[in-house]
Amino acid sequence: MSEPTRHYPGRWWHPLADGRIQCDLCPRDCKLRDGQRGACFVRMREGEQMVLTTYGRSSGFCIDPIEKKPLNHFHPGTSVLSFGTAGCNLACKFCQNWDISKSRDMDRLMDQASPEQIALAALSAGCASAAFTYNDPVIFAEYAIDTALACRAHGVHPVAVTAGYIHADARREFYAVMDAANVDLKAFTEDFYFKLTGAHLQPVLDTLVYLRHETEVWTEITTLLIPGHNDSTAEIEALCRWIYRELGPDVPLHFTAFHPDFKLRDIPPTPPGTLSRARQIACDQGLHYAYTGNVHDTAGGTTFCPGCAKPLIVRDWYRILDYQVTESGHCPHCHTAIAGRFGQYAGSFGQRRIPVRLSEAP
Template identity: 50%
Template sequence: MTPSPPILFEGQPARPALFWRRGGGRHVVCEVCPRACRLAPGQRGLCRVRAHAPGEGLVLTGDRLVSALHADPIEKKPLFHFLPGSRVLSIGQTGCNLTCRFCQNHALSLAAGPSSTAIMLDPKEVPALARASGCRSVALTYNEPVVALEYGLEVAGACRAEGIRTVAVTAGYVSGAARAAFFRDVDAANVDLKAFSDGFYRRLCSARLAPVLETLLWLRRETGIWLEITTLIIPGQNDGDDGIRALAGWIARHLGTGVPLHLSAFFPAHRMADLPRTPLATLRRARALALAEGLEHVYLGNAGDPDGETTVCARCGAPVIRRDRFRSEPLWQGAPGVCPVCGQALAGRFS
């Protein structure tokens, strides 16, 4: 029997995509995210990587092409309550289903295709590569991994079979069935909650807030995945007191006070290069507001602020993990994640 020739789309390797349907006439509709892009033959979705290949239906282009591959501290994702002090093999491709004007990773997220230096990486090779790099986990990161859901599924499945953890760094803009599939073998996630404002999402990201909140609720209520959240604080855009209170209060009420929130400093980038970087005073005020809403662990990112990086016990306030940028110093003396003063266990995954 003659094997079927590999699928190509505009010269790129491609594979049949999951989660799509016929859309009437010659169109197909992608069902991975709330955009539900309706594509004519030869057309790509807004994400740039899911496309309608004539005669094939919806395909994932750039299949297995990796544009960024690094061994990072897990704290860089950022994840502070998941295997602190360990290293993670970070895998980045290209494409995103948002259009954030402030994107800090736009070279990958908004690229028209894989980089000229992209390498082919078989998912089955990832666990061994992680171990060889001294990494206890693998992260799907840098760009939005949901848009290459099929590849992420294979990577996470291969890692789970070999005892390697998988981390997803995502904006959480994904639909129900695709959401369950994407996160099936994921162990930890950092979800980028960009603001607690639908207007912000519509104006600066061409998206909506509600689907992201749905993803967060589903992760917390329906899975055992360890969850942390990041919000980039942008001067004049989402740094108002009321917005910070609303965001932190919603997390505390609906996800739990133990869910870590990372408030990160904005640096001028992409289409918002004319804005200033976030002042440290703004980050510290936002952190104080979030703590006042009941959150137990609120961290400052890209700021070099020791108080904003230290993990303290929610019961007695004693330091449990000290950090210097991306270096962690656990202070527990017995079981991992246990306060050395009062014995209270931290929320997280420490062993």
């Protein structure tokens, strides 16, 4: 194939009186002179315009179980074609994908693929969905939007795995073409966000409220619990109360285990007991679907009916051991509706992770 445009015209920016231009994609509001890059590194001023330097280029493609995103209520058991680019608009000291999200080496973007190629690759691999993940798709929104539209045209569901750090105008256009999203709610204090991510909490909360009340996007939330930083009972209770009050009890919440990485290598891994405690707090606060992740915990991975409490989808990590939700999305025992996007269950994709190449290296 011919090499795709690397400096794709970017959107969501405006000129400033002092000669700089301001990026309006996310709350960082980067102000740039010619040749300067934003904090995400991939959005750059080139002449008198903003450009996206990673359009059509990926750090790699893999076929994953949808539960790995994690999405437990979005076509369970199906597979998803996952890919990302490089860069990020947050500066998380605990980033688990820092080799991709913090990369300044564009040469690591070995796979080239147009939106149409990605959609066709997902279709030919039997994937129900295509996920923008590994690094935050907000920063390559133009590429993600075009790819989402191509996926929808071929009956493939576009999925965003994101920190939700995006301005309102771009947010409307970005989520208008997504069928599902998992949003990282990294903590529930401004102090954590400012010191450990270089960002702010409120824009993320605004994104979650927008998704829940103004879109049809199926939304789940992930909180990575870091010992000593965001795992106190008081903070978890406050987080769960906010979700219940502002989003309702049916938005699934995943508590996942931290492992030492990037700039937080001196913090121990999250004890399994911390995850179980957090899940119990969520249940006590009225949330219907709370999960533990990155650990083998069958109880913590199981979807229970909020009506009769029977186990309906039993999981061990990403593997489904038993599935009882009806095709219409109901409990077969008491007929309570189970929140989510369900259909005919064809079995579990399991815990496989299959690397895929869509093109030869440039």
